[in-house]
Amino acid sequence: MKMSSLLRFATNRDYSLVGPEAARAIEKGLANGEWYKSPIPRKRLKELMARSDGPALRDTAIWLGLILVFGGLGIWLWGTWWAVPVFAVYGVLYASAADSRWHECGHRTAFRTVWINDVVYALASFLMLRSPTAWRWSHTRHHTDTIIVGRDPEIAGMRPPQLIIMVLNIVGLVNVPQSLATLARYSLGRLNAEELDYIPEMERWRVQVEGIVILGIHVAAIVVAIGTWSLLPVVLIGGPNIYGIWLLWWIGNTQHLGLAEDVLDHRLDARTVYMNPVFRFIYWNMNYHVEHHMYPMVPYHALKALHEEVKADCPPASPSVMAAWREILPTILRQLGDPSYFIKKQLPPGAGQLPERVEATHG
Amino acid sequence: MAEWIRACGVDDIDTEDVVRFDHGGRTFAIYRSPDDKFYATDGHCTHEQAHLADGFVMDSIIECPKHNGRFDYRTGAAKGAPVCVNLATYPVRVDGDHVLIELTV
Numbered sequence: 261m262k263m264s265s266l267l268r269f270a271t272n273r274d275y276s277l278v279g280p281e282a283a284r285a286i287e288k289g290l291a292n293g294e295w296y297k298s299p300i301p302r303k304r305l306k307e308l309m310a311r312s313d314g315p316a317l318r319d320t321a322i323w324l325g326l327i328l329v330f331g332g333l334g335i336w337l338w339g340t341w342w343a344v345p346v347f348a349v350y351g352v353l354y355a356s357a358a359d360s361r362w363h364e365c366g367h368r369t370a371f372r373t374v375w376i377n378d379v380v381y382a383l384a385s386f387l388m389l390r391s392p393t394a395w396r397w398s399h400t401r402h403h404t405d406t407i408i409v410g411r412d413p414e415i416a417g418m419r420p421p422q423l424i425i426m427v428l429n430i431v432g433l434v435n436v437p438q439s440l441a442t443l444a445r446y447s448l449g450r451l452n453a454e455e456l457d458y459i460p461e462m463e464r465w466r467v468q469v470e471g472i473v474i475l476g477i478h479v480a481a482i483v484v485a486i487g488t489w490s491l492l493p494v495v496l497i498g499g500p501n502i503y504g505i506w507l508l509w510w511i512g513n514t515q516h517l518g519l520a521e522d523v524l525d526h527r528l529d530a531r532t533v534y535m536n537p538v539f540r541f542i543y544w545n546m547n548y549h550v551e552h553h554m555y556p557m558v559p560y561h562a563l564k565a566l567h568e569e570v571k572a573d574c575p576p577a578s579p580s581v582m583a584a585w586r587e588i589l590p591t592i593l594r595q596l597g598d599p600s601y602f603i604k605k606q607l608p609p610g611a612g613q614l615p616e617r618v619e620a621t622h623g
Numbered sequence: 624m625a626e627w628i629r630a631c632g633v634d635d636i637d638t639e640d641v642v643r644f645d646h647g648g649r650t651f652a653i654y655r656s657p658d659d660k661f662y663a664t665d666g667h668c669t670h671e672q673a674h675l676a677d678g679f680v681m682d683s684i685i686e687c688p689k690h691n692g693r694f695d696y697r698t699g700a701a702k703g704a705p706v707c708v709n710l711a712t713y714p715v716r717v718d719g720d721h722v723l724i725e726l727t728v
Contacts, residue, residue: 400690404689461703556691
């Protein structure tokens with residue numbers, strides 16, 4: 261029977277990490293599998309992996325400097341309509357840009373100096389309402405088992421798509437309450453079954469401490485807002501995850517949405533998208549997402565060069581964010597009725613293959 | 624019984640780099656430090672079994688290619704999450720152009 265015929269009859273799947281799909285992934289050899297990597301001479305790869313503090317110090321100084329400038333301006337202009345565009349920029353810098361800082365510093369590749377990675381990682385985690393420890397382990401699993409159903413806790417595009425939730429999250433209306441509830445749970449020392457699956461026992465106490473600190477600061481901002489009868493404290497702290505997250509939603513959802521599940525080849529389950537320099541600054545080059553997954557040791561400032569090395573072995577990059585959405589949107593709409601449907605990226609002629617490639621039985 | 628086994632030639636490893644060495648059904652990583660000394664550890668990361676010979680050597684640190692977990696390859700010490708368990712290390716000596724590793728056989 262042809263694969264396409266099989267796909268037509270696939271049913272909805274269980275995305276939890278403790279359900280039958282988890283056992284299935286292990287049984288099929290998809291868990292902790294051997295991923296395809298486009299070949300690069302070791303000497304060149306070493307050049308690309310080289311670390312330095314310079315680019316990230318510059319970019320972080322600009323990022324934090326802009327946050328302080330726009331935050332200060334916003335406080336100064338509070339009560340006037342001029343505060344609106346100022347906080348619109350502040351919010352994007354605070355929330356949308358924090359995600360990529362969280363990500364790169366979580367890999368400890370942005371800076372050569374480890375402690376600077378860790379400080380920026382902690383700051384960015386706070387801005388994003390994330391426990392640094394819980395999310396470090398979640399993201400570790402995401403790299404081990406990228407878009408493997410039953411294994412990856414960071415699958416954003418489940419099938420069928422939860423379209424209403426997706427739309428509400430353009431302004432964080434599901435993510436923010438969920439994140440606060442999760443932090444509250446952490447502060448009580450409670451981890452759910454999935455978190456217990458990927459956070460080692462020796463690290464769990466940290467999650468509780470982080471929950472108390474991060475939630476505490478946000479609750480304090482809310483208390484001050486009520487006490488002063490002003491929205492300003494929550495516009496400055498936490499609020500950007502509502503009004504400033506839209507840009508991350510727009511560019512970040514291009515990473516994997518609509519692509520294959522259960523393949524050991526990042527060329528098929530991740531998407532590289534060309535973006536303008538402003539977006540690339542906000543996103544710290546995570547638009548080169550296939551490359552990042554193939555070689556997570558390469559720092560963000562070398563991803564463009566890495567892309568040049570491997571692009572002949574990869575599906576063509578999406579020429580723009582808009583182009584990426586032009587293939588994503590019809591796909592997720594179709595998945596509402598046919599959850600087995602997905603975009604099957606075509607590898608260029610002569611591209612390398614996994615020795616025994618795992619086919620996308622569920623796409 | 625401990626035995627010195629030839630792992631590779633001195634010139635097989637660039638300075639501040641790592642190569643793979645397989646012997647007796649086991650796999651190892653052999654390092655050449657920036658100050659031109661040689662070291663050996665188990666080949667696989669203690670976290671999720673990626674081979675460290677595909678990793679990145681920076682000063683005295685080997686970074687795992689899969690999750691960027693870091694070890695001090697001189698001592699095997701794990702340097703923080705996501706690696707929590709130390710690497711086994713092995714004595715190494717240079718004999719002429721050869722790098723030898725001491726293994727219990």
